Structure formats: C-alpha cells, structure tokens
Amino acid sequence: MDRAQRDPSDVVAGLLGDERFLAACAQRDMGALFRLLNRRGISTRRIASAVDISQGRLYDYMNGKSRVEKLIIFEQIADAFHIPGRLLGLAPRSWEPTAMPAPEHPTPVSVDGDDVAAMDAFRNADRQTGGTRLYGAVVRHLTSNIAPRLVDADSNPQVFAAAAALTEMAGWMAHDSGRDDLAERHFTRALPLARTSGDHALAANIAASSSHLALQTGDPAAAAHWAGTGLDILGQGTRIPPLTARLHTMKARALAAASQAAPAVWALDQAHQILATAAEAEHPWLSPFDAAALASESALVHRDLHEYDTALEHAEQAIALRETGRARSLAFSRITLVGIHVHRHELDAALRVGHDLLTADPALGSVRVIHQLDTLKDLLVTHRGYPPVRDFLARFADVRRARMLLLADIVPPPREGTAP
Template sequence: MGRQQQDPRHVVAGLLSDERFTAACAERDMGALFRLLNHRGISTRRIAAAVDITQGRLYDYMNGKSRVEKLVIFEQIADAFHIPGRLLGLAVRPWEPAPAGHVPPPRSAPQLPPNDDDLSAMDAFRNADRQTGGGRLYGAVVRHLGHNIAPRLVDADSSQQIFATAAAMTEMAGWMAHDSGRDDLAARHFNRALPLARTSGDVSLAANIAASNSHLALQTGDPAAAAHWARAGLDLTAQGPRIPALTARLHTMTARALAATTPTPAARALDQAHEILDTSAEAQHPWLSPFDSAALASESALVLGDMKRYDEALHHAERAIALRRSGSRARSLALSRITLARIHLQRQDLDAAVSIGHELLAADPTLGSVRVIHQLDGLRARLEPHRSYPPVRELLTRFEEARRARMLLLADIIQPPNKGTAP
C-alpha cells in the first residue's frame, strides 16, 4: 500500500510518543501537527478533507500564516485523527475508551444540607491545614474517612449527601498528601474523590475536584492535562448552580496551564477570572474551599511571571502578601513570598529578592509543608548563580542553616526516597 493510502488515525497512533507531536499538541500548534502528518505520508488533500477545511486554509496553518483558534476546529482535529482530548486541552472525546471505574458526568441533583458534625470536622481540618500545613494532618484525615465516613457509605439509609461528604474529605486528603510531597498519593485521592462527587449529584463539588486535578497536573509538569482538567471543570459548572469563585478558579487554572505556551488565550482566561470574582456576589457551597482575592492575586502573579510580564506580576504578588499578612494562612503567605522573591530575581533586583528571602527564613520553621520546603529549594537554586554578591551569599548561608533545622523538625512527615506510600 502506498504511503498516501495510510489511515491518518494509524499514523497518529504511532506519533503519540513522539516529542514533536506531543509538543505541537501542548502548544496547540496545528500547523506543526499538520506538517508532521504530511511528512508521515498523509496528503494535504486528505488532511483538509478530514478536518473539513479548504486546502488553502490548511496551507495557511502549515506555513504559519494563521493559527487555529476556534474550539470547534480543535475538536474536529481531535475526532478526525483520534488525538486524545487531553493532549489538546479538550474534554475526553466520545470515541475514547472509558477508564476503569468511570462514572458518567452527573446531572445536578437537589442537595440535602450536610451533617453539622461533618461540616465541623471539615472546618477544623481546613483551618489547621491553612496554619500548620497538611503534613501532620494527613493521617488524621485518612483515619476520619475510614472510621467516620466510609461505614456510612454502605448504610442502607444513607443519602446522596454522604457521598458528597466523602468526596470533599477525600479531596482534602489529596491536598494534604500533596502538601507532604506525595503527589502520586494525592492523585489517587483526587481520582477517588471525583466518582464520589458524581454519585452524589453535586456537580459543583465535581468541578472543584477537577480544579484540584488541574493544579496537581501543573505541579507535576503536565500543562496539557492541567488545561484538560480546567476545561472539564468549566463544563461541569455549566450544569450546576452559579458559584463565581469556583468559575474564577477554573479560569485561573486555564490561564496557568496556557501561560508558558499560548499567552493570548492565557491572558483572556485570567481577565475572565478577575471579571467574575470582582463583579459577582459570593455564593456559598459547604464543601468548597474559598477562592478569594488573595488566592487570585497569587495565581495571577504566577501566570504573569510565566508570560514574562514581570511588572504586573510584581503588583499581584505584593497584593497577595498584603491580603494574607493579617490572616492565619501561614502556608499561603510563605508561598506568596517565594513567588515575590522569584519575580524580583526575574527583574534582576537582587536586593529586593534578598530582603524577601530574609522574611521567609524568619517564618515559623515548624510549618508542616514539604511543598514549601521544595519551593524554598527552588528559590535557593535560583539565587545560587548570584553567590558572588555578598548579600546573596549571606542569605544562602542562612538558607542552608534553616533547611537543616526544618528537615529535622519535619523528619516525621518527609518520606525517604523509594519508600512506599500509604494506601
């Protein structure tokens, strides 16, 4: 059979592990993707017919004269060539096989009020986590799930609300595992939480868990998956009650996923998040952790930093710190200061970065967050090339001393390499 007669879907199947192909998908560079298909023997006529565009338009894409922007065309490309939706930041396509344990998306169902004891437990865990970090709380949350929540899931008289309770607590366990530096365990908790939320019929909770999956994908270096989860979450929000903070969070996660590769759509998503959060009255949901102005400022600084708009990033980072300074969010404050120090370094302002670094090291060393330790390590690595500058050298010496102290204080929650994780 001639090369021109190959099935494009078979060609794509052979390209799924090709770095050029996956990079083109992650960057949504359809011109590069079409060139790869053409080089593998798929004619331009066949490509254009499969995607339902003219050959002239196809040549514009392939020659870099224009880019695909419309969602419907991305969907046509994914479906024509059987490109998994996650690679293009789309929802799972109808032809993709359902994963094991898949539960169809829920229809929104009337929600019964949560049990007061469950809400009190959630609030207690949430407040302690914000102040002290999730490392030492993880075991307590897992025990609470096993002893107080799981038995009620199989009770014949249980309502859908207990599934929402289980989903929210399981998601919280995932965040605490993430804060302990155990991202594989966090992913397992999030993957368990989503079908529980779907079973409960609480689409807002399911969308919130999708946002958590998006965050975790970013932290583990998979922006395409992060964009997919953010889009899935936004699709879910359309099925449930309007909760502006949740929608703003999902638009923010979209912006973060796209910032490094496609800045224009990222900027639009971030603008949407600000517009929604700034102009909408807050709607309450018992299981959703608030996404407030300080959180949006912190995320905006990260997005704008990735887009190399450092002056704007600086403004948002300073705002995040100002909003968190008077509260009880010790971890959020530390992470915001790390972001601010990084932005000062990107702006080549060493003295400002050193000043923020000293503030960081003066914070409570018992904060049980391995995530903060890892980000401090990253900041230290960024400072290292400037060691010849005496103030930086002095700060790096303090970093070493502080890290040793923190590692000793947190030895009970830091996992040794290659050690198995809890179930």
C-alpha cells in the same frame, strides 16, 4: 520555551477555545488543523512523526490535495496531540479525564453539622501548619467515621458529599507532603463520590484540584482539560462565582504554562471580572477563592508569560491581602515574589523578601513549601557571586536543615547518591 521545543499537546491546550481550531475539528479538516499547529511553531517533521505519517502525506493534507478519511488516523491525531475525542467525533480517549454526568434529579446541598465541623477543623489546621502531619488524621477520620456510613443502604447523599470533600482534602494533604501519586488517587476517588451526592459544585471543585495537580506535575494540557471539565460540570448546577473564577484561573495557569499568552490572559480576565462582581457565596465543602488567591495565581500566570512587571504587582497584592493565619499561602506568595524580583535583576529586593520568608513559622509542615524553596535556591545560586546572595544561601541551608529535622519522622531521607 523555544518554539521548536514546544510540546504539540501544550499548543493544542491553548487552542481549545480557538474558533478556527474547533471548526477544523468539527469539519474533520486535518489539513487546516496541521496548518494551525505549524503556525504555532510545531515543525512539519514533528507533526508527521507524532501522527506516524510521511512528510509527503502531511504536505498533501496541508495543501488540500487529500483529506484524512481513515478512523485510525483520526484516533492517532487525537492521541498524539491530546485532542478530546468528542471534537473529532470519536469516543472519549483513554487519557481523557472522566467527566461527571448530570444526574436526572440533582440533589440540593444538605449537610451534617458534625461533618462540616470536622472539615472546618482540618482545613483551619492545614492552612496554618501544612498538611504533612494532618494527612494521617484525615484518612483515619474517613476510615472510622465516614466509610461505615457509606455502606448503609439508607445513607443520605450528604454522607457521599462529606466523603468526597474529605477525600479531596486528603489529596491536597498528600500533595502537600510531596506524594503527588497518592494525591491523584484521592482526587480520582473523590469525583464519583461527589457525583453520587449530586453536588455539582463539589464535583467541579475536585476538577479544579485535579487541574492544579496536573499543572504541578508538568502536564498543562491535562490541566487545561480538567479546568474545562470543571466549568462544564458547574454549568449543570447552581453557579458559584468564586468557583467559576477559580476554574478560569486554573485554565489561565495551564495556558500560560503552555506559552499560550493571548488565551491565558483572556481566561484570567474572565476570572477577575467574575470575582469582582460576585456576591459572597457560601458552600459547606468549598474553600473560598478570594482576591488574595486570585492575585497569587495571577502573579504566576504573568510570571510564566515573562511579564514580570505585571507579575510583581499581583505578587505584592497577594501578600498585602493574605491573612496572617494562612502561613502556607503567605509562604508561597513570598516565594513567588522573590523569584519575580530575581527575574527583574532586583537582588536586594529579592533578599529582603527572602529573609522574611526564612523567618516564617518554623512549624509549617509542608514538603511542598520546601520543594519550592529549593527551586528558589537554584534560581539564586546563579547570582552567588554577589556577597549578600552568598550570605543568604548559607542562612537558607541552615533553615532548611532545621525544617527537615522537624519533618524527619514523616519525610523519607533522600536516596543514596541524590542531592539533599
């Protein structure tokens, strides 16, 4: 991204772990904060406009001739740049995710075997066939089998954990169906249920899911904030290294999307170190975050940083490690690998992987996969002058039509005047 076009809140997302930034906030030295933003490529005109002050006043702050004193300006700065209120001595801002407070007496993880069995059955089916067709079944299970138990005054906390985990799963399935607005509502509902259960790991896992969703919807600042929230929550209870690694990875993804290379690589290194030395940890409600998942996410971090050689290594590792029963994850990894080959101008290699991708399980019901395939097609269209690419695009169109026919009963048709 061009430095002049950077979103200030994205730059701030990359500074949340910077000692100079934290010191400027703690001392309420807005001149120092503005200088940091300016050095990171945000123009003084854009800073002044965001905070609604004149450039002359901004220069006075930056040169130490005056200091911000008024509460309303601190609030404007926090809201304009998405600086968490606590860093400036303010109340939490309206846009900040709500963190889960620690209960006075955390409840040990306790589970009902039937609830876990249902969760595992949904999870295994989702990995292989995608969440688009399973969403309704999960919601019905929540409504019929879980919700009635929540209203019982004698409900065990494990029921709230089951409700939180399945509500989070419904959010992922909504996301897989292309309904990110619905997914956000599910994640928002899941967090207080996890809080009530006292299961910190489950709550932190939901924060990681919210981080992923924010990243997918183009808000890396919120993604970084949710990853940090998850790490804070996890610090209140028993540490689960794979989940800690996942949260550091999501932070790295957010920072890379915000073009913050050094902190992104640092966060990713933390994830690799934690996962490499971690003993296997079991938790009844969490999906495993393993070496294949980390390799897949690492490829995306380095791709977003335009480090395509390193991205290629991780993408190939992700495919090599991925289990054959994880059809959707394998599809995503192959999509990433094709894109990296294209960026490296290796069209024949890209097409070899692309043909493998098109022969993937046709029953995979994931709108998200189709959307990513469309993005991949747009990347290849710029090379349609190469005959093998033209042939691939023709085959791609046929495969896409076939996949959409399989989802025709649950995916709304495109609005009139929009591209298919």
